[in-house]
Amino acid sequence: MSDQSIKPEKITKPIQLLGAWLAGLFSIDSCFLFAVANLNQGSLESYALTIAAIVNVPIFLIAVFLLQTKFRPELQEDSYYSTYLNQKTNEKVVVSKTDAHIAELSSIIAGLKAKIEKTDDQGLQENNVIKHLNIGINSALPDLEEVKLKxxxxxxxxxxxxxxxxxxxxxxxxxxxxxxxxAQHELIGFAQQIGFTHFSYYEPGGDEDIEEDALLGGYGDPGRAIL
Incomplete structure (x- = not known):
């Protein structure tokens, strides 16, 4: 038995692990059966060891089958296993023409959507005439703060x-x-929203030096009524 002993330092290759398992199974089952032979027949311990020795065999065979099928590449030597890993990780990914066209169209659509949104934002800013006007507010208006907010x-x-x-x-x-x-149309619409009833025109550079483009709460002739 000493000549058949397992020396862990000698196991340097994964495939040698199967041999170690075989020797281990033989040794364990031998110990179980030797113990059964020395126990009283019919005792609970003898039955348990006998069943364990029998069950060990199919469990071992199933484990060996899995190693030889599902995990066979891992049982190769280091040089062969490294080659297997390289081939596995460097595997080329093939993309069909349809998928490539779909990806390209999706990219084009996303770009067009971004341009449209940018154009819409610029359009809103350009259409906002009031933003670019110099507007004056009569400080005597009773709802001055509300007019400022609006x-x-x-x-x-x-x-x-x-x-x-x-x-x-x-x-x-x-x-x-x-x-x-x-600009006039937008101003009149805004004035109507905040309760103004009339609009008129003035000539900058006349009797009064008026720098504003429009005045909310002007004095003088009320001019025309806002419908």
């Missing part, structure tokens, strides 16, 4: 205050006639 919500970035302290007779929007039709 003007900010409309896109205005700044405003100026004017007035002599007297509240105007009518809620009049006074505009420069040099404003474009689009």
């Amino acid at each position: 003007l900010k919500e409309a896109g205005a970035t700044s405003y100026s205050l004017f007035g002599n302290g007297d509240m105007p007779t009518n809620r009049v929007l006074a505009m420069s006639p040099r404003l474009s039709d689009k």
Whole structure:
């Protein structure tokens, strides 16, 4: 038995593990059967060791079968196993033409969507006329703070205050006639939303030096009514 002993330092290859298992199975079952032969027949221990010796064989065979099938590459020597890993990790990925076309179209669609969103944002900024106008607010308006808030919500970035302290007779929007039709239309619509009932025009550079493009709460002739 000494000549057949297992020396762990001699096991240097994975395939040699199977041989060690075989020797281990033989040794364990031999010990079990030797113990059974020395125990009283019919005792519980003898039955348990006999069953264990029998069950060990199919369990071992199943384990060997798995190693020889599912894990066979892992039982190769290091040089062969490294070659197997290289071939496995360097495997080429083949993409069909249909998948490639779908990926390309998806990329093009994503780019067009981004351009459309950018164009829409620029369009909204360009269409916001109030943002680019210099608007004055009469400081005597009773709802001055509300008008400021509404003007900010409309896109205005700044405003100026004017007035002599007297509240105007009518809620009049006074505009420069040099404003474009689009700007006038937007201003009149905004004025209507905040409760202004009339609009008129003034000439900058006249008796008064007016720098603003429009005045919310102008004095003088109420001009035309806002429908």
